[in-house]
Amino acid sequence: MTRKAISQRLRTIDIVNASMRRRNAAEKRFQIYGKLAIAAAMLFLIFMFGNIIYKGHTAFVQAFVALDISFDAQVLGLGDRRDKKSLASADYAALVKAALRQQFPDVTKRKAKRKLYKLVSSGASYQLADMVKNNPDLIGTQARVWVPADDEIDMLLKGYIDRKLPESERRLSDQQISWVETLEAKELIETRFNFNFFTHGDSRDAELAGILAALSGSFLTLLVTLTLAFPIAVATAIYLEEFAPKNKWTDIIEVNINNLAAVPSIVFGLLGLALFINWFQFPRSAPLVGGLVLTLMTLPTIIISSRAALKTVPNAIRQAALGIGASKVQMIRHHVLPLALPGMLTGTIIGMAQALGETAPLLMIGMVAFIVDVPTSIVDPSTVLPVQIFLWADSPERAFVEKTSGAIMVLLAFLIAMNAMAVAVRKKLERRW
Amino acid sequence: MQPTTLLLVLIVMAFIAYQMGFRRSLAVVSGKAKQLHSLPLYHGFFVALAAFIPAFLVFSLWQILENTVITNMVLNALPDEISSKAQGDVNLFVSQIKNLVDNGITADGISPQLQQAANYYAALQSESAAWLSRTTIALSLAGLFIAWRSVKREARTRNWVEKAVIGFLIACSSIAILTTLGIVLSVLFESVRFFGQVPFSDFMFGTEWSPQTALRADQVGSSGSFGAIPLFAGTLLISFIAMVVAIPVGLMSAIYLSEYASLKVRSMVKPLLEILAGIPTVVYGFFAALTVAPLIRGFGSAIGLDVASESALAAGLVMGIMIIPFISSLSDDVINAVPQSMRDGAYALGATKSETVRKVVFPAALPGVIGGILLGVSRAIGETMIVVMAAGLAANLTLNPLEAVTTVTVQIVTLLTGDQEFDSAKTLAAFALGLLLFVTTLILNVIALYVVRKYREEILV
Numbered sequence: 039m040t041r042k043a044i045s046q047r048l049r050t051i052d053i054v055n056a057s058m059r060r061r062n063a064a065e066k067r068f069q070i071y072g073k074l075a076i077a078a079a080m081l082f083l084i085f086m087f088g089n090i091i092y093k094g095h096t097a098f099v100q101a102f103v104a105l106d107i108s109f110d111a112q113v114l115g116l117g118d119r120r121d122k123k124s125l126a127s128a129d130y131a132a133l134v135k136a137a138l139r140q141q142f143p144d145v146t147k148r149k150a151k152r153k154l155y156k157l158v159s160s161g162a163s164y165q166l167a168d169m170v171k172n173n174p175d176l177i178g179t180q181a182r183v184w185v186p187a188d189d190e191i192d193m194l195l196k197g198y199i200d201r202k203l204p205e206s207e208r209r210l211s212d213q214q215i216s217w218v219e220t221l222e223a224k225e226l227i228e229t230r231f232n233f234n235f236f237t238h239g240d241s242r243d244a245e246l247a248g249i250l251a252a253l254s255g256s257f258l259t260l261l262v263t264l265t266l267a268f269p270i271a272v273a274t275a276i277y278l279e280e281f282a283p284k285n286k287w288t289d290i291i292e293v294n295i296n297n298l299a300a301v302p303s304i305v306f307g308l309l310g311l312a313l314f315i316n317w318f319q320f321p322r323s324a325p326l327v328g329g330l331v332l333t334l335m336t337l338p339t340i341i342i343s344s345r346a347a348l349k350t351v352p353n354a355i356r357q358a359a360l361g362i363g364a365s366k367v368q369m370i371r372h373h374v375l376p377l378a379l380p381g382m383l384t385g386t387i388i389g390m391a392q393a394l395g396e397t398a399p400l401l402m403i404g405m406v407a408f409i410v411d412v413p414t415s416i417v418d419p420s421t422v423l424p425v426q427i428f429l430w431a432d433s434p435e436r437a438f439v440e441k442t443s444g445a446i447m448v449l450l451a452f453l454i455a456m457n458a459m460a461v462a463v464r465k466k467l468e469r470r471w
Numbered sequence: 472m473q474p475t476t477l478l479l480v481l482i483v484m485a486f487i488a489y490q491m492g493f494r495r496s497l498a499v500v501s502g503k504a505k506q507l508h509s510l511p512l513y514h515g516f517f518v519a520l521a522a523f524i525p526a527f528l529v530f531s532l533w534q535i536l537e538n539t540v541i542t543n544m545v546l547n548a549l550p551d552e553i554s555s556k557a558q559g560d561v562n563l564f565v566s567q568i569k570n571l572v573d574n575g576i577t578a579d580g581i582s583p584q585l586q587q588a589a590n591y592y593a594a595l596q597s598e599s600a601a602w603l604s605r606t607t608i609a610l611s612l613a614g615l616f617i618a619w620r621s622v623k624r625e626a627r628t629r630n631w632v633e634k635a636v637i638g639f640l641i642a643c644s645s646i647a648i649l650t651t652l653g654i655v656l657s658v659l660f661e662s663v664r665f666f667g668q669v670p671f672s673d674f675m676f677g678t679e680w681s682p683q684t685a686l687r688a689d690q691v692g693s694s695g696s697f698g699a700i701p702l703f704a705g706t707l708l709i710s711f712i713a714m715v716v717a718i719p720v721g722l723m724s725a726i727y728l729s730e731y732a733s734l735k736v737r738s739m740v741k742p743l744l745e746i747l748a749g750i751p752t753v754v755y756g757f758f759a760a761l762t763v764a765p766l767i768r769g770f771g772s773a774i775g776l777d778v779a780s781e782s783a784l785a786a787g788l789v790m791g792i793m794i795i796p797f798i799s800s801l802s803d804d805v806i807n808a809v810p811q812s813m814r815d816g817a818y819a820l821g822a823t824k825s826e827t828v829r830k831v832v833f834p835a836a837l838p839g840v841i842g843g844i845l846l847g848v849s850r851a852i853g854e855t856m857i858v859v860m861a862a863g864l865a866a867n868l869t870l871n872p873l874e875a876v877t878t879v880t881v882q883i884v885t886l887l888t889g890d891q892e893f894d895s896a897k898t899l900a901a902f903a904l905g906l907l908l909f910v911t912t913l914i915l916n917v918i919a920l921y922v923v924r925k926y927r928e929e930i931l932v
Contacts, residue, residue, distance in 0.1 A: 054821070061823050068825035072727025075720045076740055082792050083747060086758050273643035281637060282644075293920070295647045300846060300916040301909065302853020304880050305654055308905040311887065312657030319538055334650045341647070367633040395751025398855035398880070401888055424753040424856075431757045431860060439761065446754050453749060 090443050090450075097444025100232035100245060101187040101195045103158050103221060105137040107166065108180045120174050130163035130170070134185070141226075142217060153214055159186040161234075161246040186234065187227065189244035189437035191218055195229055198436055235444065239410040240426065244437030247430070249445050251409045255325055255420030256394060262329020262416055263393050267336050268386050272375075274337070275344030275382070280370055299338035306335045307402025315403055322404035323419040331399045336389040343385025347378040380467030387460040391453050397424040423449050474534060477604055481530065481611055485523040488615045492518030495622045509629035517628035520635055521618030526611040533603050541595045545588055553584060568592050658909060661902030668896045669697045674903060676700060680866035680877075682886060682897045697900050699907075701866035705783070705876030709858060710851035712787025712872055713794055717847055720791075721798030722840065728799070729806045730828055741803075748796035756860030759789035764861055771873060779875040781863040787872065790857050794847045801846065805839025805926065806832060838926040845919035849912040855880040879904050 111117065113136055114128040138154050139145065145154050162185035169183070170176050186192075190209055193199050195218070205212050221227040238248030274295075282288040310331035314320045320327045351374050359369035400406075405421050406429065413420035421429070423445060430442040496514035500506040507514070542565060553564055564585070571589040622628070666674070677698015724744065728737050764785035771778035778784075809832050817827040833840075863875030864885060886901035 061826070065823045065825045068828070069727070069731055072723045072731060075723035076727060076744075078720055079724060079744060079747065079792070079795050080740070083743065086750075086754075086762075089758065089762050090754070270643045270646055273640045274647065277637075277640035277644045281640060291644055291647055293917075294651050296920055297913060297916050298647060298650060300849060300912065300919075301654070302849075302855070302880070302912055304853065304855045304883055305658070305905055305909050305912075308883070308887075308902060309650070309654045309657050312661060312902070313653055318535065334646075337647065337650070365629065365633060367636050391749065395749075395753070397751065397753040398859075398884070401859075401884055404888075406888055424751050427753050427757060428856065428860065431753075431760065442757060446757065449751060450754070453751070457749065 090446050093439060094443025094445075094447045096196045097235060097440045097447075098232055099196075099229045100234065101192040101227060102184040102230050103187045103191075104182055104184050104226040105134065105158070105162070106140065106180065107133050107137050107183050109133065109166075109170065109177045110136070111177050114177070116177070120177070122171075125171055125174060126167070128167070128170070130166040131160075133166055134158060134162045142220075150213065153211060154217065156188055157191055157214065157217060159188050159245045160243055161186055161241075184230070186245045189435060191227075192229075192245055193436050193440075194218060195227070196440075198440075235441070239412055240408055240421070240429070241410065244433075244435050244441055247438070247441055249423065249426060249448060251412045252421050252423045252426035252445070253448075254412050254414075255328075255405070255409065256422040256424075258325035258413060258416050258420065259328040259332060259400075259422055260390055260394060262326055263332040263336060264386070264390060266329065266333040267340055267389065270333070271337050271340035271386070271389075272344055272382055274341050275348055276370060276375070278341075279345050279348040280366070280374070295338050295341055299342065302398075303335055303396055304398040304402065306331050307399030309334065310399060310403045321417050321419070323407045323409075323421070324417045325413065325420055325422075326416040327403045328400050328405055328422065329416065331403060332393040332396060335396065335399060336393045339389040339392060340382075340385050343388070344378070344382040347381025347385065348374065350381065351377045377469065380463055380469075383467075384460045384464045387456050387463065391456040391460075394422075394456070395424055395449065395453060397422075397428055400425055401428070423452075474530075474600075474603075477607060478530065481523060481526050481607060484526075484608075484611050484615065485519040488522035488619070489515040489519040491615070491619055492516070492622055492628075495619060496626075496628075499622065500624055506624055508625050508627055509632075513629040513632050514622045514626070516632045517626075518615060518618040518622065520632065522611045522615035524635070525614050526607040529610055530603070530607050533599075533606075537599055537603075541592065541599060544595060545592050548591055549588060550584060564588075572596070654909060658902050658906040661899050662906045665896060665899035665903045668899070673697060674699055674900075678868055680882070682882075682900055697896065697903075699879075699904065701868040702877060702879045702882055702904070704868055704870070705862070705866070706852055706878040706880075708870060708872065708876055709783050709787045709790065709862060709878055710848060712784060713791035713851045714844070714848060716788055716791025717794035717798050717851075718844060721795045721843075721847070722802055724795070725799040725802035725806060726828055726833075729803050730824065730832070741800075744796045744799055747792065748800075750793075752793065752854060752856035753860070755789050755793050756856040756858075759785050759857055759861035763789055776873060778873045779863065781861060781875040782873050783862060783876045784872040786858050786861040789861065790851055790854055793854070793857065794850055797850055798843050798847045801843030801923070802836070802840050805836045805843070805923070808839070808927065809835045836926075838922050838929075842919040842921075842923035842926065845915050845922070849915035849919070852915075853880065853908060853912050855884060859884050879908050883908070 110133070113132045114130065115132070116124055116128050135151075135155055138157065139151070142154060145151055165185055166183065187195075190199070191214075194201070194210060194215065199208055199210060201215055210218075218227060234246060235248045237250055238246055239251030241247040278288060278291065282291075310327055314327045314330055315322055320330075355373050355377065356369055359373045360366070364372065400422055405425050407419050407421055408429070409419060409421045411418075427442055427445050427449065430438045430445065433442075493511045493515035495518075496507055496509075496511045497504060504511055509517075545568065546561070546565065549561075549564075553561065556564075567585060568589045569592070571585065572593045674697050677696060678700045679696040679698045680701045681696050724740075728740060732740065760781075764780060764782060767782060767785050767788075768778045768780055813831050813835060814827050817831040822830065858878045858881050862878060862881055864877055864881065865875055866877050866882075867874055869876060883901045883904050886897055886904075
């Protein structure tokens, strides 16, 4: 080997060595990009969850004011009547006002009085009405009743309103704040667990608004979805996996299902509107229609996972069943289906979770209504939890931001529970071959 | 009889039929079930199906057609002075009739014609219900009897029941096709009606979108203007911002997870990324509108930029985050599918890991990655709640991400929520937009699925 050739070879290595620093730096950079990407996604996740919990955790408590109510028949405008009708139409607001006046006897001006009455929620008189209706003997007695405070007072107690701001820049006057401070000093106002949030329907007053109507709407809608989607999807999966001949028709169905899984959900809403509401004349805003639309939407998800579950069942099982004389339907019913069921259930739960969080198609079929009453059947007008979140998110009051975040927390809790259930089902029942 | 009661009666009859078939099959062989061709339970099912299916089919058909037929009969019986009115008034009259019959109330007073029509309607309804009960129960009994008679020792009832089962399976699997057909037909019909009122070219190439004017039917220019270009521009702008966020983050995390991360990290991070896909879009929308948008606005005003409170940037950013898992999980799949031998070859030539990824693995996985990105784009275009809550309603034709823009999906929602009459160009426009949305996403999906499938076939051979 000549000297020149050797120096040439050395030079090649030199070149490689010289470039190694740059290439290793590039390698490091590349790895950092990857870590950054994951960190960005994780940070966002933490930021969003933290933000929602920070905003929403106070939705589960609520300011209540103690009122010493004297159930005076005169104030109620009842006289001697005690029949149901007059009890229902009695002036319970007057009781609340009387109790407030008694608490603050030095408030005499009309304008100041009106401000005073705004300390408690308009729901207070309904609460008293319910009490009296359940127990008419209360009339003539005295009792201390905790009633919900107005949402502005609630916000003040939770610290969302800065007491040091100049009066013109906050929604509560100095006088109102001083009343609240008096009540605080006497321990007649406090924040308690907000049962209303779980036992009431929607309301224009933030302090009375709850998610029960939306929750039962969601439940009914999911019930319709589950009863329709699960059998149909399982039947489709069985047909496609076990019976369907390999031909154009099954090809079309297959491509179709994959495509349907990627069609925007709002298009399903358009279908529901045109087909179920305009053509079949089903009632608007009903869980029935919502359930039908969500069924069509979740079918592809459940079909795809059910087929995957059927595919994992080993062929030996099928052949063994056929070998001892079972018909094909018996083979599937007795052997394949029980083995594939856990996978199918997992897919179904995930599909249901998807349906629970869906909003857009339900807007199309009129489930955006303002629902106070809790729906009890699948044809009652109702709304669902995500739509309730959407509606509340539109409200300008500060108190509704808190309610929205609270409702989101409830929704996310349900979703997490469902996904955990799916994982549990898979872990517990899945069989590895 | 109420329809639900009737349905219950039919179901009870099916149960009875099952028992009868079961008993008879055992009776004909005097208890020696082994002599039967089919097990007794198949005979039972056979009789039950014969009692239930024909009756149920008639029942369903009746339920679907009843309303239309009765309404038409009432309409035909209406006196001329009403039926000659405009379509809208006649519809109003019909809904008044229904309201009177169902709830016993009307918005404004009851005219004699209304009362008469309502009586006729109610009479027809009860007559229809009576005939429905008679027909279905008779059919059920007939089916039961014929099937019960045919239960014999050699009767191949199992084959019949299994045929019925397979028929049910086929019917179920055709629902997927019917859904697609339903989507196409429902949006197509309304779109055709829309394009009858508004020329197709005006819709596709017009730059002015203000459907709101269509509310006032008596005014000049009440047709509104339906130029959809600002909507397309808004949709594309927001989708573009979303993809700018989602593609690098999604792709890099997929590469890191599949090439670099240890098994432990991978099994922890992957489910966390998938949580992003499981969060309802309304939650993202709330977050975008109430947290991200004010942040961007505040940041913008701090550096002297004027940012709209419903900027495209906020909606796009949050949408991008939502799409990350779609891109990362599909890319992860395809990157994992690249054969190890290709990586080994690159290492043997002295390439570093990142060079292998960039110059060998990534190009090999590119078709699959592109498929994933296309699916992500189709998600972004069809995404509704984030833009409804965080993007604006004003149809601005702009490319500035700091301004408010509107999208196709936002307009569909705004046009169709609330009260609506079903003939106005305003509501029909929503269906035309829906058709466009469906076709666009369909094309993207078909290409994406085709590319991914092709890629799988090639790389796995």
